[in-house]
Amino acid sequence: MSNVIEIERLNKTYDSGFTALRDINLSIRKGEIFALLGPNGAGKTTLISIICGIVNASSGTVLADGHDIRRDYRAARARIGLVPQELSTDAFETVRDTVTFSRGLFGKPANPAYVEQVLRDLSLWDKRKDKIMALSGGMKRRVMIAKALAHEPDILFLDEPTAGVDVELRRDMWNLVRGLRERGVTIILTTHYIEEAEEMADRVGVINHGRIILVERTRDLMEKLGRKELRLQLTSPLETLPEALDGLSLSLEEDGHELVYRFDARRDQGDVAGLLRRLADLGIEFRDLRTRESSLEEIFVDLVHNGGKGD
Amino acid sequence: MNLHGVKAIYRFEMARTWRTLLQSIASPVISTSLYFVVFGSAIGSRMVEIDGISYGAFIIPGLVMLMLLNESISNASFGIYMPKFTGTIYEVLSAPISPLEIVLGYVGAAASKSIILGLLILATSRLFVDYQIAHPFAMVGFLALTAVTFSLFGFIIGVWADGFEKLQIIPMMIVTPLTFLGGTFYSVTMLPPFWQTVTLFNPVVYLVSGFRWSFYGVADVHLGVSLAMTLVFMLVCAGLITWIFKTGYRLRD
Incomplete structure (x- = not known):
């Protein structure tokens, strides 16, 4: 299986002097579900933010599907979708408009049929004309996922996707993630719900104090360390x-x-x-x-x- | 080039304007019209002519410029500040879109709104004051150039601001005073020689003077100087924005 994300000697020290990542080397395989685990402040979100282009790395290289995220950022970012941890949405936009905006922003021509499909998959079609501020927290989380999927990414980052959502929605999301994997999408998720990683992830990476301390197949890890x-x-x-x-x-x-x-x-x-x-x-x-x-x-x-x- | 991305940002920003018509369009048109009523029709009819132009007509270019500067700065700064404030900026930063394309989207929309407003105000002012436009193409050119330049400036303020107070402070404390003291309501030649020299350090003087020339063919400073100063300010803003994206200042940590 080829690697879709290649990270080499990645370091990040913020202007405040805080070192969030130390010499990270990590490969994510095409089509896998990879769970990145770590306590709060371990560096999970910084790592994802660098790969997605939101934060600049201090040193090191990241390739997304063979494209350098800095030198060839257009090709790299076009392949990546991100569902951030925070529910950051435009409150006054309608569901359909905000998903259509995301698709355009990522350089894709309008495709109402695809947007409709995404909204239907996420049970949002009935809410397509609703303003985002009128939605519940769970529905907003679905909108965030719809926005991330709007440009048909090959790699999807889910940063704490099920934080604060009810059990039913969490199950729905797990099903959605599995469905995406079946369509060939590589999924990298961070989570505090370890059972989520245990149930879904093909491989698990553990990060602590900015260092990757372990990367293993979930099954092997359970056998070796259990x-x-x-x-x-x-x-x-x-x-x-x-x-x-x-x-x-x-x-x-x-x-x-x-x-x-x-x-x-x-x-x-x-x-x-x-x-x-x-x-x-x-x-x-x-x-x-x-x-x-x-x-x-x-x-x-x-x-x-x-x-x-x-x- | 990611034209779909530019269009997405532009449409999003323009949609915000249409959603808030009262605040975005009606409010500046009404407030500027009040200037025409008070200074143009009421007081203006008792004022002497300046450079052979009635006072009501004389202040029109300056008032349009006053609104144009404020609206350009406000629209552009708000446009980029709000995604930072709500957190939705993550999407723009993670999209395959270049800094130039981001600026085209945000600044293009802010400048478009200001130009539409400027033309609306000009049309409205006709209800109160009679005026001519001697050089209509130059007028539109100055309008567009100023709108773009100050939308760039507004974009910088929006990136720099880390709170609503900072978002307001430069327009309120610097731009508005400079506009009032930049020959909006008077000709620079009416000032004592010392203050005439001091006034020339005010960049707004060049904008108002050049814009007024396009209406009446008279100017406080040479047209070429007005144009050059506006272009210099635009280049300075463009340079600062380039630096912002290069360093990630207040956008990317």
């Missing part, structure tokens, strides 16, 4: 752990009714079979068992706060 947990509901409670089980990461919970085995998938792959054999040898019986994997959110918190070294 922790697993096995909970055995014992037939008879134990007061203490038998010495024969020393060396395993075991604990007793629920007043000795539950034996919990936690292990790091990276290091020991979890010797569950061995544990069960040893329990059988010791005559410890259980009536039920449950397993659980750590979520991407837990992995993310671990990465950002502990550098992925575990607790």
Whole structure:
């Protein structure tokens, strides 16, 4: 799969002296959904703003579909659509007019049929004659997406697209994003909802203090950094752990009714079979068992706060 | 060239004018007409002629210029300031559109509005005062040149301003006084010699003088000087805007 965004040694220091990005190297593959995760102030929005041309980089290069964003900015920007984090809209414009404006601004000739399709896809067609100020927050968010799609971009940046929207709209947006990906659009999203990244993203990048600290396929990341947990509901409670089980990461919970085995998938792959054999040898019986994997959110918190070294 | 982009900005800005007809068109026409009623018809009929022109007719070019400067600055500064204020500027900055095309869209619309207003005011003034236009093409040329130049200036103010107070301060504190003291209501030759020299440092003198020449064929300063000074100011504004886009000053961090 070829890369549609290539970032090399990108740095950004604002006039205030604050360094937002440090030596960023990142490639985004064509047609993928890439989730950029990071705590507030990590540099996510600055990175997106530089790629889209809103903020000037201090140094480094960015190519969008092979076009340098500074030297060949027309070709680069024509391929990019941006849905910013803030709901920035022209309050007095109608929905259709503002989407038509966006299409023209990006150098595309008027195409009422395409604009209609975008508005229908986003359930905005019935609101096309409404002024934006009369819309709800969720509807305004849809308008922002419609504006970003108005010029038929190949690359779509969604900066916190579902911040503050209700569950239904969030689901609608996820479906929309998947639909766009099926049409070949590359999607880069930042989000605070880790479950969003976990459910949708092909790959995840984690940025912290202006540095990319990890880029992995979401599935690989879950496997490599995820922790697993096995909970055995014992037939008879134990007061203490038998010495024969020393060396395993075991604990007793629920007043000795539950034996919990936690292990790091990276290091020991979890010797569950061995544990069960040893329990059988010791005559410890259980009536039920449950397993659980750590979520991407837990992995993310671990990465950002502990550098992925575990607790 | 991204002509669709230029048209989109131009249409958007003009649509704002049509949406707010009372504020954008009716208000400046009415307020300037009040000058014609008071200074042209009421007081003007008791004033002596200046350079062989009735006082009411004499002040017409100056009053049109007064409105033209204020409206050009106000339209252009507001046009670029509002997207900055509401945050919608992100779209313009991320679009495949060059600085020249952005300026063409915003400044073109602001200047168009000012020219339309100028012509409307000229037509309205005819109801109160009788006047002739000796050089109609030169008049339209001066009108357009001044509208474009001061729309460029307004664009700079709109980029520079980081609040509504700053947006108003230069038009109110500098441009209006310069216009009133720039020969709108009098001929520079009526001033004592010392103040005549001081007045020549006021750029508005050259605009009013050149514009008045296109009406009556008389001017306080030579036509060529008026034209040259207007062009110099336009070039200075264009240079400043080039610098703004090159550095990203108050547009791109």
